[in-house]
Amino acid sequence: MKKGRPYRDPVVFEELVCAFCRGRGRDPFDIMSSLSTCCVCGGSGKVLVQAPAVACAHCQGTGAVKTLTCTTCGGSGSVSRPLQPTVSCSVCKGSGDDASAPAMACLKCRGKGWIIEQLRKGKRVHE
Ligand SMILES: [Zn+2]
Ligand SMILES: [Zn+2]
Ligand SMILES: [Zn+2]
Structure with a gap:
């Protein structure tokens, strides 16, 4: 019988105000109609993002790129950050943002602005 930590840590979600509609639950750009519900939160005004949540770089936490839902965060304005070490995206x-088209997400980091640090394989072995 093993005691101690569970096999997997439970996934924790943070409840955040929907960035796309700013919590109003309505389509902020009246694309369908001013009465249509926000496609991101489904009208609840809140979104769940896996913790720890950090502001999305591509939309700067607004959830929208121009009038489109940000493809990086899905419109929530936040993305979950992995537990692994991350480095700022060099691209x-x-x-x-993609350098040639700022409305597009950077292909390397998929718009997050950071990537999981890749430990390079080399001749030297860590430890
Ligand atoms: Zn919303
Ligand atoms: Zn975003
Ligand atoms: Zn990038």
Whole structure:
């Protein structure tokens, strides 16, 4: 019988105000109609993001790129950050934007502005 930590840590979600509609639950850009519900939160005004949540770089936490839902965070304005060490994306310099088309997410980091640190394989072995 083993005691101690569970096999997997439970997934924790943070409840955040929907960035796309700013918690109003309505389509902020009246794309369908001013009465249509926000496609991100389904009208609840809140979104759940896996903890720890950090602001999305691509939309700067607004959930929208121009009038479109941000493809990086799905419109919530936040993305969950992995537990692994991350480094700033060298392609977009952390902005999350594609250099040729700022409305597009950076292909390398997928708009997050950071990537999981890749430990390079080399001849030297850690420890
Ligand atoms: Zn919403
Ligand atoms: Zn975003
Ligand atoms: Zn990038």
